[in-house]
Amino acid sequence: MNPEFHELVEVVLITYNRAACLEKTLDLLLRSPIARCRLTVIDNASPDATPAVCAKYSKLFPDFVIRRNRFNVGISGNYLRALEAAEKEFAWFLCDDDHLDFTHFDELVTTVTSRKYDIIFLGVPNHTALPRGTEIRAQDLIRDRRSNYFYTASFIPCIIFRTANVTPEVVLTGYYQISTILSNLCYFVEAVRRNSLIYVCKNDFIFNQQDNVGYRPLHFVVGWIHFANGLRKKAQDKSCATAMMHEMLGRSFYPQKIAQYTFFQKGFASQNTGHDAWRLAVESFKAGPIWFLKVLPFVIILILPGFVSRTLWRCAEKLVEVKEGRKIKRPTNIEFAEGKDYRG
Numbered sequence: 001m002n003p004e005f006h007e008l009v010e011v012v013l014i015t016y017n018r019a020a021c022l023e024k025t026l027d028l029l030l031r032s033p034i035a036r037c038r039l040t041v042i043d044n045a046s047p048d049a050t051p052a053v054c055a056k057y058s059k060l061f062p063d064f065v066i067r068r069n070r071f072n073v074g075i076s077g078n079y080l081r082a083l084e085a086a087e088k089e090f091a092w093f094l095c096d097d098d099h100l101d102f103t104h105f106d107e108l109v110t111t112v113t114s115r116k117y118d119i120i121f122l123g124v125p126n127h128t129a130l131p132r133g134t135e136i137r138a139q140d141l142i143r144d145r146r147s148n149y150f151y152t153a154s155f156i157p158c159i160i161f162r163t164a165n166v167t168p169e170v171v172l173t174g175y176y177q178i179s180t181i182l183s184n185l186c187y188f189v190e191a192v193r194r195n196s197l198i199y200v201c202k203n204d205f206i207f208n209q210q211d212n213v214g215y216r217p218l219h220f221v222v223g224w225i226h227f228a229n230g231l232r233k234k235a236q237d238k239s240c241a242t243a244m245m246h247e248m249l250g251r252s253f254y255p256q257k258i259a260q261y262t263f264f265q266k267g268f269a270s271q272n273t274g275h276d277a278w279r280l281a282v283e284s285f286k287a288g289p290i291w292f293l294k295v296l297p298f299v300i301i302l303i304l305p306g307f308v309s310r311t312l313w314r315c316a317e318k319l320v321e322v323k324e325g326r327k328i329k330r331p332t333n334i335e336f337a338e339g340k341d342y343r344g
Contacts, residue, residue, distance in 0.1 A: 004113070005037070005112055006034070006036035008089045008090050008113065008115070009034070009037050009091070010037060010040060010086050010088035010090070010091050010163075011029070011034055011038065011040070011094060012039075012086055012091055012092070013039065013041045013093075013094045013095070014078050014094070014095055014096070015041060015042070015044065015096040016072065016096075017046045017048050018048075018050075019046070019049040019050045019052070019053050022041075022050060023053045025096050025097070025098070028100060029100075030057070030060055030061065032100065032102055034092075035062075038065065038087075038088060039061050039063065039065070040065040040086070041054050041065070041067065042067050042069070043067070043068040044074075044077075045068065045069045045070060045073075051068065054066045067081070067085055069081060075181055076174070076180075076181050076182070076184070077175075077178060079174075079184050080178075080183055083166055083170075083171060083174065083187075086163045086166070090162055091160070091161060092157075092159075093159070098157045098206055098207065100206060101204060101207065102205070103203070104201075107201055107202060108201070108205070111201070116197060117198060117199045118161065118162045118165055118194070118196035118198065119138070119159060119160075119161050119162070119188075119196055119197075120159065120161070120198070120201065121153075121158060121159060121199070121200045121201060122158045122160070122204075122205040123200075123201050123204035123205055124204065124206045125207065127158070128148070129146065129148040129152070130147050130148065130152055130200045131144075131200055132201070133200065134200050135197065136197075136198050136200070137197060138191045138196045138198055139192055139195045143239075145250065145251070148247045149188070149243065150240075150244050150247055151248070153185060153188040154184065154185060155206075157206050158205075162196075165190060166187065170187050170190050174187075179223070180223030181219060181223050182223050185227060189231065192240050193237075218276045218280065218302075219276070220261070221257075222276060224248050225245070225248065225284055225287055225291070226283050227244065228241045228244040228245050228287065245287055249295070259298065273302045273303070274303065276302060277299045277302035280295055280298065280299055281295070281296075281299050
């Protein structure tokens, strides 16, 4: 007889300085089908009421673990602490502001308890471009240019993964990649090397709330290209590097995202635009002339006067809202200037 879902899966909740959000999420989880799973909260040294919230809910969950960092180690650092902490056969990392839908939870139970898969991708509207309801090997998935394996994996809560595949090399490489804010992708590079078996859920379970993030929008793009350039140095990882570049710049959706990030950063956040323009140009040039030419228009936008970018951003914003059917929440200049860590 197969073990039950709660015996196999550890839910790890990453949080920083958002006690109100954390309380809402814990309340949701307490009333959910995963309430019997071990729930480990990784508190990134929050200075607010987070410890009190954790203490309150530790009495309500049957298996509740609190791990509090001595210092704030940043977004990626906290993810790596969570990676080291997970002990069950499978782990599901959540953030403190994600919306979950358990309507089709039976699909997850069947998939996890089969114990066949190393990675289970949960559906995310307007984010996942993977073959739904499909069992597929990692190497086949990255060869499919219609899929966005790495981009989907960059959204931490949409994956349930096998913890036995977290190797010392994965963790160490993740620490080396902290500056890119993409430390979590190291696990998925390793999955390609192993040619891991993957299942892509048919149904949506997570609703992405990442409109407010604690880093400059283009930091993600520059970090992405830098990460891919690093992979290109190893023969076994060149296929991963190629897939990452095609996901970011090879399809219409991703240039659209870069345009959105570029217009926002120049028109509203207006932080380090010259520096980011230079880094974007350098990293894309290292990736190859085709990629450099694709990002060149965005480099030019970054050095335009702010009012031009602001007008372009408003147009891009409306197009994205119409296409995705949602209202974009715009962080303020003050939030970026203060360096608030939203996803820590």
